[in-house]
Structures are given as C-alpha cells and as structure tokens.
C-alpha cells in the first residue's frame with residue numbers, strides 16, 4: 117500500500133511548503149500530494165480558496181497578483197512554492213500527485229508536465245494529476261494522452277467506480293468515510309488503483325490494508341509507515 121504524503125508531510129511541517137516536501141522525501145514517502153492554483157501566468161502550490169487559515173488575511177488566493185503571492189507567508193514563515201520549483205525539488209524521487217484546485221490553464225500545466233519529464237527526471241509512472249473537476253481532467257487527458265489521471269470523489273457514486281473508468285483514469289481517490297470493500301473490488305475489476313484520503317489513525321490504516329486499498333493519503337507518512345511495518349500502533 118503506497119504511503120502518500122498529503123500536502124507533503126503536513127503533520128510535521130506547514131502543508132504544501134518546501135519544508136513539508138523535504139520532510140516527506142526524508143521519510144521515504146512513496147508519493148507526495150500537492151494542491152495547485154493559478155495566479156496570472158504562474159501555477160502555485162496552495163490548498164485553500166481563501167487566505168485566512170494559511171496566511172491570516174482576508175480575500176481569495178486567486179485574486180492576488182504574483183507580487184502579492186511572493187510576499188505571502190504560510191503561518192507567517194514559509195513562502196508559497198511554485199509548481200515549477202516543486203517539480204525541480206522533488207525531481208522524480210517519488211510519485212508526484214498534483215491536485216487541480218482552481219481553473220488552471222491546462223496548456224500551461226501540460227507544459228510544466230512535459231518539462232518535468234524532459235528536465236526533472238519524472239516519467240509517466242511518477243506523475244499523476246487528480247481533481248474533483250472531471251471536466252478539467254478529461255481536457256488534460258486530451259492534451260497529454262499518456263498522462264495518468266486520478267478521479268477524485270468525496271462520496272460513493274451509484275455506479276461505484278464506473279465514473280473513473282469512463283474518464284479513462286488510472287486511479288480513483290475516495291474519501292475515508294465512504295470507501296467500502298465493494299467499492300475497492302469494483303474499482304479493481306475495472307483496472308483502477310484505489311487511493312483513500314485522509315488516513316492517519318492506526319485502526320483506519322489497518323482497515324485500508326484489509327480491504328485492499330492501493331494507497332493512502334496521510335499527513336504523517338513516517339508514522340503511517342511505522343504502523344504498516346508493525347513498529348507502533
């Protein structure tokens with residue numbers, strides 16, 4: 117079962133920052149998940165629609181200018197990384213799951229992904245783009261037919277994982293509250309990987325393993341790995 121560092125190792129360093137990515141790499145996470153949003157012609161790694169929680173100010177992230185994003189500090193300390201620097205930092209050392217949070221220019225994103233492969237040691241197997249917006253994923257897949265895409269769902273659809281197969285996704289990413297053995301079996305019968313978010317507690321980690329989940333998003337990759345290895349509970 118893959119250990120996917122959710123927003124980096126976000127229990128140990130501020131989410132979606134270089135510190136969180138370095139910590140995830142240090143703890144040998146199998147993958148790092150990041151959230152992206154666009155401002156002007158730059159793609160940034162940032163989760164929230166609003167600035168209040170992460171940067172203690174009013175307003176929306178997407179309404180900032182690039183200069184304002186450059187001045188922003190997460191929890192008063194950490195700059196907001198660009199997607200470009202994040203790709204260069206991770207350098208294909210683990211799987212990178214890029215989650216589309218805002219209406220990003222998909223041509224621009226496709227350029228970043230091509231550069232990740234040609235200049236930063238990524239390949240088809242180490243890049244995965246996911247979103248709750250399946251229209252964006254469909255368009256991106258048309259631009260980059262070889263790209264692996266992950267269909268996110270916050271619930272358990274009537275047709276179980278059929279929507280992800282229809283999308284020609286590689287994986288389906290489902291909320292911890294709604295994943296069942298039936299969902300996992302259905303996804304596997306369609307050739308899909310199943311990743312579950314967000315799993316931090318030992319009981320949940322064991323349950324995911326028992327029902328055959330392929331990967332879990334966790335805020336605490338080191339602890340999750342220890343639980344999987346039976347080193348703690």
Ligand code: G3P
Pocket residue numbers: 122149151163215246268289313333
């Ligand atoms: O990609 C899995 C998970 O990150 C989706 O929810 O809100 O944490 O981005 P959220």
Ligand code: MG
Pocket residue numbers: 149150151215
């Ligand atoms: Mg996310």
